[in-house]
Amino acid sequence: MLALLSLPFICSWFGQVSSSLTPFVLHERRSRSPSGWVLERKHDASAVLPLRFGLTQSNIQNLEEYLYDISDPDSSNFGKHWTPLEVAKTFAPSAESVKVVHEWLIDNGIPKDRLRITPSQGWIEVDATVEEAEHLILADYYVYKHESGQEHIACNEYHLPQHVAPHVEIVTPSVHFDAIIRPTPMNRDTALMKTDITVVNTTYLGVGHCDTQISIDCLRALYDFDYTPIASGRNSYGIVEYTPQSFRQSDMDLFFTNYSISELIGRPPYQVSIDGGYQQTFNQSFDYVGESHLDLQYGMGLVTSKLNVTLYQVGDTVNPNTSFNNFLDALDGSYCNYEGGDDPTVDAIYPDTQAGGYDGPSACGTTKPAAVISTSYGYNEADLTPFYATRQCNEYAKLGLMGVTILYSSGDSGVAGNGQVCLNDDGSQSVNGTRFNPSFPGSCPYVTSVGATQIAAGNSVDDPEVAAARVTASGVFYSGGGFSNVFGIPNYQKDAVATYIKNFKTDNFTTSAYNSSGNSRGFPDVAVNGAAYVVAAEGEFILEWGTSASSPTMGSIIAMINDARLAIGKSTIGFINPTIYSTLFQEAFNDIRSGNNPGCGTEGFTAASGWDPLTGLGTPNFERLKELWLALP
Incomplete structure (x- = not known):
């Protein structure tokens, strides 16, 4: 298993400015590379990444309470299931989350015309160079290679300004690796249930x-x-x-x-x-x-x-x-x-x-x-x-x-x-x-x-x-x-x-x-x-x-x-x-x-x-x- 490289904590002048007057905080970290993956090289600074910011969902802290209310046999609401529209409206990100993340990206050098907000306002995306992405989230991007020959782009950890972090659930690509569904016979190692x-x-x-x-x-x-x-x-x-x-x-x-x-x-x-x-x-x-x-x-x-x-x-x-x-x-x-x-x-x-x-x-x-x-x-x-x-x-x-x-x-x-x-x-x-x-x-x-x-x-x-x-x-x-x-x-x-x-x-x-x-x-x-x-x-x-x-x-x-x-x-x-x-x-x-x-x-x-x-x-x-x-x- 390849040990992870430590992330440099020396921020450039641009990276410090991008904090929008608040310090950066660690948002996600991966403890190590999954089995079968080997670090190949530092990613090219000019390469383009489909950078995506998933926004925090409203009411997600109440999800379990909502579910139990209709699933507990002792509840007066047992069996009163929600419509898809009710679910979508209840958990849609707040207007504040959309505003904070959008303004942060613009304030830190991403032109407005390069930003895309999905119709549901669930996420904000931008095609950014590796250099831009690394400055925005204080991360180092690497190319990893799987034993199968497949390549993958990832960082070991990433950070967000303290005022932005509560409004973002996930940034991709970042610390996440492939988990492939593939059925195989009993005596072969895979990620699947075997029969x-x-x-x-x-x-x-x-x-x-x-x-x-x-x-x-x-x-x-x-x-x-x-x-x-x-x-x-x-x-x-x-x-x-x-x-x-x-x-x-x-x-x-x-x-x-x-x-x-x-x-x-x-x-x-x-x-x-x-x-x-x-x-x-x-x-x-x-x-x-x-x-x-x-x-x-x-x-x-x-x-x-x-x-x-x-x-x-x-x-x-x-x-x-x-x-x-x-x-x-x-x-x-x-x-x-x-x-x-x-x-x-x-x-x-x-x-x-x-x-x-x-x-x-x-x-x-x-x-x-x-x-x-x-x-x-x-x-x-x-x-x-x-x-x-x-x-x-x-x-x-x-x-x-x-x-x-x-x-x-x-x-x-x-x-x-x-x-x-x-x-x-x-x-x-x-x-x-x-x-x-x-x-x-x-x-x-x-x-x-x-x-x-x-x-x-x-x-x-x-x-x-x-x-x-x-x-x-x-x-x-x-x-x-x-x-x-x-x-x-x-x-x-x-x-x-x-x-x-x-x-x-x-x-x-x-x-x-x-x-x-x-x-x-x-x-x-x-x-x-x-x-x-x-x-x-x-x-x-x-x-x-x-x-x-x-x-x-x-x-x-x-x-x-x-x-x-x-x-x-x-x-x-x-x-x-x-x-x-x-x-x-x-x-x-x-x-x-x-x-x-x-x-x-x-x-x-x-x-x-x-x-x-x-x-x-x-x-x-x-x-x-x-x-x-x-x-x-």
């Missing part, structure tokens, strides 16, 4: 063999989940995939034929293309279809043909930076400009001028979000700066305000991060690290994080499940879980976390291995079976493991609860965490009390009575949950 696979020659074995092969019928039996939609015209369920992940209709038909769901044969999901997303056909091997097939075959099969599943297909095949932010832009037009908009050093920017790239404009408020959205991809929390993660986490809260349930898989590496990397004492990541490495977005308190369970060998669907665990020659799979190093503990989780930390005892690691303060977000929130799912791919049946299976299954359950509420004239349930952690809802989950989630040279956390950081509150009982949610306003 283990095994090819099997058998087909459907029935519910008598759910300990070795999970099917749709196994899941229905496990979670008392037998429901036919009746309000599908008002309901919606979305699953997110990132190109080049794709699906093959012939495999989809093979799966639905095997499970006698004839109504879905020949029927693809309803596809929404975002930023050029499409079903590529240049490679349809398992590496390119495994995730989509797992998500769609079970997501569609569980909600039946009576509810159309929306597939959000995101990104073209040549841009490596397609990110969660690109997807979120399409759902919420205000997010395109929120706190500076997309970061060109982290997110994909469209039009994509590369050969074969998507040359249309970035998707911005182009599609209505589904009532439930499941995503089986994720980063390590340490891959991103705290601000970048917080900015995205706040958008999930905004979607919650609009009545959307957001589900993310919790990870497949136990207490370690993707690629089995752990944290070192200096914050870097390596396979030899000793500190636990939480995942993101599962660690965001405004999403529902889904861990994985399994049926123990020789047991049936009537026996208690255990935390998922699988060790093979190609790798390991343990349900991801732990405690965030970025996000504080949400109110809805305080009692559950306090109880676990008080009772948790271990002799295989110390409290220094994780954030044991009791004041940080714990995850996952719930768990669903994630072991040995039978999936059709490449014309045959294979078994897949992973929390990638658990999240879309949980999404199907929530979608059907929404259907039951909509059928009697009630709202969708939206952000579910305050409700599921309430005392009343504890009885609707099957407590998991066996198993652990090893990683970082330890045995990880241990399942326990009540909530724990590997299976959350436990697995869902659909009928109990439906009855309880139907009783709410």
